[in-house]
Amino acid sequence: MVRVKICGITNLEDALQAVESGADVLGFIMFKGSKRYISPKEVRNITKNLPPFIAKVGVFVNEDRASVLEILSYAGLDFAQLHGDETVNYCKYIGKERVIKVFRLKSENEIAKIKEFETVSKAILLDTYSEKSYGGTGKSFDWKIAVKVKESISIPLILSGGLNLNNVKEAIKTVEPFAVDVCSGVEEEPGRKNHNLVRDFIRAVKCNSC
């Protein structure tokens, strides 16, 4: 079954509701330039109240690599989602088992650069390229590129970028990803989730006959 990652969590109420609705993974934006930024201390206060079966992901952009390890440990996070220009060596330093490397591809020509990250990343996450923002844009990209990436890698693919209740089933049918990731498509406003949308999005992913 396709897993669901709900990203951009900033408070315990949203986190617990997502878990109750069947989310598999929660994401916390630890990049200070984001409207959804949440501090390590606040993340720690949330993760300590979550069940162990939920995977907890910190989203980083070009953060000092030693700080990433410190924050993962302090805030009770399982994975570092690396959303910037982090290198293969950077990923090795964090450790393959804890890295989700993100690619924001502009065209098919860039697919080749993913290959060398397969040995240093637990999964590859594809997001939409934007000049203005590293992520959480609410804009989708050409899923034909995602299909090509899926065919070219042997580790799990997480699809994100502009997913919502109306397009997620089609996205899954087209790309057949390991997991889908959503942020703005289930929000009331940046950093605050709409609980009905979170519930319905997860249901749409998990229920074949709905």
Ligand SMILES: O=C(O)c1ccccc1NCC(=O)[C@H](O)[C@H](O)COP(=O)(O)O
């Ligand atoms: O959401 C942000 O503000 C953000 C800022 C900087 C780096 C990453 C960010 N979000 C990362 C995510 O994992 C989002 O879920 C992903 O970009 C998809 O977002 P959306 O298109 O809004 O569903």
